[in-house]
Each structure stands twice: as C-alpha cells, then as structure tokens.
Amino acid sequence: MSQTLTRPVPAAPADPDPRALAERYGLSVSGRRPSLPSYVRQLWARRHFISAFSSAKLTAQYSQAKLGQLWQVVTPLLNALVYFLIFGLLLGTSRGVDDYIPFLVTGVFIFTFTQSSVLAGTRAISGNLGLVRALHFPRACLPISFCLMQLKQLLFSMGVLVVIVLAFGIAPGWSWLLAIPALCLQFVFNTGLAMIMARLGSKTPDLAQLMPFILRTWMYASGVMYSISHVTKGKDIPGFVHFLLDVNPAAIYIDLMRFALIDSFHADKLPHHVWPMALGWAVVMGLVGFVYFWKAEERYGRG
Template identity: 50%
Template sequence: MSELEEAPPESGSLAELARKYGLRPAIARPRPGVYLRQLWERRHFILTYATSRNVSRYSGSALGQLWQVVTPLLNAAIYYVMFGLILGGSRHIDNYPAFLLTGMFVFTYTQRVVTSGAKSISGNLSLIRALHFPRASLPLAYTLQELQQLGVSMAVLVLIVMLTGELPTWSWLMVPVVLLLQTSFNVGAGLVMARLGASVRDLNQLLPFIMRTWLYASGVFFAIHDKVVVSAGLPEWVATVMYLNPGAAFIEWMRDLLIGSHDLPRTVWVACVFWAVFALIFGFWYFWRAEDRYGRG
C-alpha cells in the first residue's frame, strides 16, 4: 500500500465518528412516543392507501365490491346446508339463520385482517426499501381497508337479521361499541401477524389451516355450550375456555345484541375488553421492536 493511501477506518472508529458528529442510522427505531406521533402524521397516507386498495381489490370482477358481502353470504349458505340441515345443528337454536350469519360476518372481519396483515410487510418490500416511513402504517392501512368493507357488510347483516324476525331494540346501539373493541383487537392481531409474516416465510402457507381451525373453535355454526357440555358431555370449563377465545367472544356478544333469544355468558364481555386492550398494546410493542429490521435481507 502506498504511503499516501490511508487504511480504511475500523468499525469501532466509524462508530466513534458517528457519535462525535451526531450521526445515527437512517432506519433506527424511534422511541414509542415518537413512533406514535409519526403514525399520526401519516394518517392521510394510511387512509388513502386503504381506500385505494379497497377500490382496486375487486376492480377486475363484474360484481365489484359486492363480493365483500357475497363471499360471507355464500359461505354461510354452505355452512347452513351442511351443519344446519344435514347435521341438524339448527334444531336447538332459535333463529339459526341470524345466528349463523352473525357469526360468519363477525369472524370474517377478523379473519381478513389477520390474513392480510400477514402479507402487509412481505408484500410491500419494494415500497419499504424505497421510502422511509413508520412500517406500522402498512398493517394499519390493511386493517382500515377491512373496516371500510365492514360498514357495508354490517348494513346487510342488520337488514337480514330484521328479515328473520328480529326487531330493533335499544341494545342495538351497543353494536358500534363491540365493533370498536373488535377493531382494537384486529389492529393488534394485524401488527403481530405483520411481523411474523415478514420473518416466517411459510406462514402464509400455514395460515389457511390455522384460520380454519380457529373458525371451527369459535362457535360460528354451533352453540358452544349445547355442543360441548350438553351433547359431548365435556366439563363446563371446556365451554368457558372456548368462550374466552377472542373469535368466539366477539361473535357471542354481537349475537346477544342482535338476537333477542340468545343468552350471553357473563365472562364474554370481559373477554372482549381484555383482548381489545391487550392485543392493541402487545401488538404495537411487538411490531415496534422489529421496526429497524423490516425490508432487510
């Protein structure tokens, strides 16, 4: 090496120079409070991104956005024939059509958020590597997209429930509260799945099986207590554990509000509040911890 050439500085000296002149990594993880402020500053981007995805999602189909309502209706029709008629699941359930449809629409909301959240980071690597923004904007936009679709779905659900003979009551005013709690849970679940989807490559292949198992365990097309305790003869605590499942808890509370003959276990609303708060806090913390690693590799 020529005497005029200088040896490259060692990594330790580079770190010292960076500290001396106040330099820091461009994608360093900010403090939680700063991160929340950055998300709030990008709220218009999150809203626009969610809306544009909503418009383009069904742009290539003839029915367009009607598919967001048609899909759970078709699934409910299949489950009604299989579980309600052939297997006799509707014999001991009053107003089984409203019972089944409420379960399908509420569970589908969470199912779509979890599924899309798992792809929100891994499916937008080019955007992440090209621009600097809080990465949580992506799973939040995906959740907002599903929330926008839920508005139409719930309007259809309420109409169908009324056609089955249920009349509006004062308890229906609590429906937005339940949806707000469910949305809080969905945001947390979407954030968790976004980080897992970014690091576990095979997650999207396993997710359909996981979601199907969760569907069967959430009492979407059967009454949990009657099926588990009365028919199967299992201990009462098994049904209690199934009610504490967040998928079942939000469904049961919504059924209690919309269907007059439905009985709500006392622990359900407590489970809904707990899952809404816990999932939101844990999901934010879990996703934020890996903020500086998204898009690498």
C-alpha cells in the same frame, strides 16, 4: 564535531470518534428504530395515508370483477349459504337455535373480519417489500391499513346483515348500539394480532400458506355455525375445554354482536364477564402486538 539537531515530529491527530462527530452535527443512523412515543407520533402524522391506502386497496381488490364492490357482501353471504346447507340442514346444528339464519350470518361476518385481518396482516410486509424498501415510513402503517380495510369491508356487509335481521322479524332496539363498542374492541384486537403476524410473516413467508388451516380450525371452535352453549349443555366436557371455549376471543366478539342484534340471543347465552374479557383481549393484544411489531421496525425489508 558537529551535532545535528532534530525537531520532534508532532503525533498524528487521533481519528475522531464517529459517534461523537455524528452527535455534534445532529446525524443519526439511517433506519434506526425510533423510540415508542416517537413512533406513535409518526403514525398519527400519517393517519391520512393509512386511511387513503386502505380505501385504495379496498377499491382495487375487486377492480377486475364485473360485480366490483358487491363481492364484499356476496362472498361472506355465499359462505354463510354453504355453512347453512352443510351444518344447519345436514348436520342439524340449527336445532335448538332461534333465528338460526341471522345467528349464522352474524357469526360468518364477524369471524370473517378477524380471519381476513389476520391473513392480510401476515402478508402486510412480505407482500409489500417494494413499498417498504422504496419509502421511509412507520411500517406499522401497513398492518393497520389492512385491518382498517377489513373494517370498511365489514361495514358494507353489516348493511346486508341488518336487512336479514329485519326480514326475520327482529325489530331495531337500543341493544343495537352495543354493536359499536363490540366492533371497536374487535378492531383493536384484530390489529394487534395482525401486527404479530406481520412480523412473523416478514421472516417466514411460508406462514401465509399455513394460516388458512389454522384459521379454519379456529372458526370451527368459535361457534360460527352452532351455539357453543347448546352443544356443550349436559355433556361431560373437561373443565379446561370449557375454559378455552369461554375465553376464545373470536367467540366472544361473535356472541357480543349476536346479543346486540338478535332478540332471541339472551344474556344467559353469553360467557360470564364477557365485556371485561372483550376489553381485556383488545387491550392486551393491541399493546403486545404493537410493541412486538415496533421492536423489529429497523429489520423490515432487509435481507
């Protein structure tokens, strides 16, 4: 009786681990969020793109208007004129405020800087989906570029503000140099807030329709058209309301600029510890906004 010898069949090789295989050949997941230090380095490497993109957006903003770039100055001036007629003359908020027109124009210009930065940041991702989906770059370039664009626009307006201040007999002084650190701190604060709004706006585009109402309410509480210290003086206002008015970042940056440029706006009209609060708002909002935006880096432009 014959016996059939069978040779053992070797087992099929196990499927290689995709992760191990990818690591062996130096591959990584497409669109994966980089580490925070790597993300900062990528942003720094694209600093020229950020500057050029902001300049191009600023130039294109009024390219169809006959006055062109003059609208960068005309628009806030027209707003200041409207506020002067309504609040300064009709409602009498100019009473008790020295140099009211420089006071008002400074408030309008500085708050417009924050307002425009927040609105632009809200639409930074949702309004540029084609660019986000077509090219690979750190998405934080967009809100930073839009805030830089608003800073450049403010610098145009500051030239007009200086002319207005001089026209009212306010001579230049060493205090004018304080405008530089005040604007730098406000820019960092605006950028951090714009990054927060960019992430929220990327998932909820309707937020862009709601923000003008929120920002208008913020403006009315920031002393743009009136002096907060003058209005609240001698009035029975709850302590927490006083606290909110004192720590309001928009009012802080407005008051710092008024203190720097207007001689009649003395230090006693500033909140206590105003410079530490301005620095604190800039550092906290800048870091929180940057990290919050970076956390969702791989999700922008998807879905």
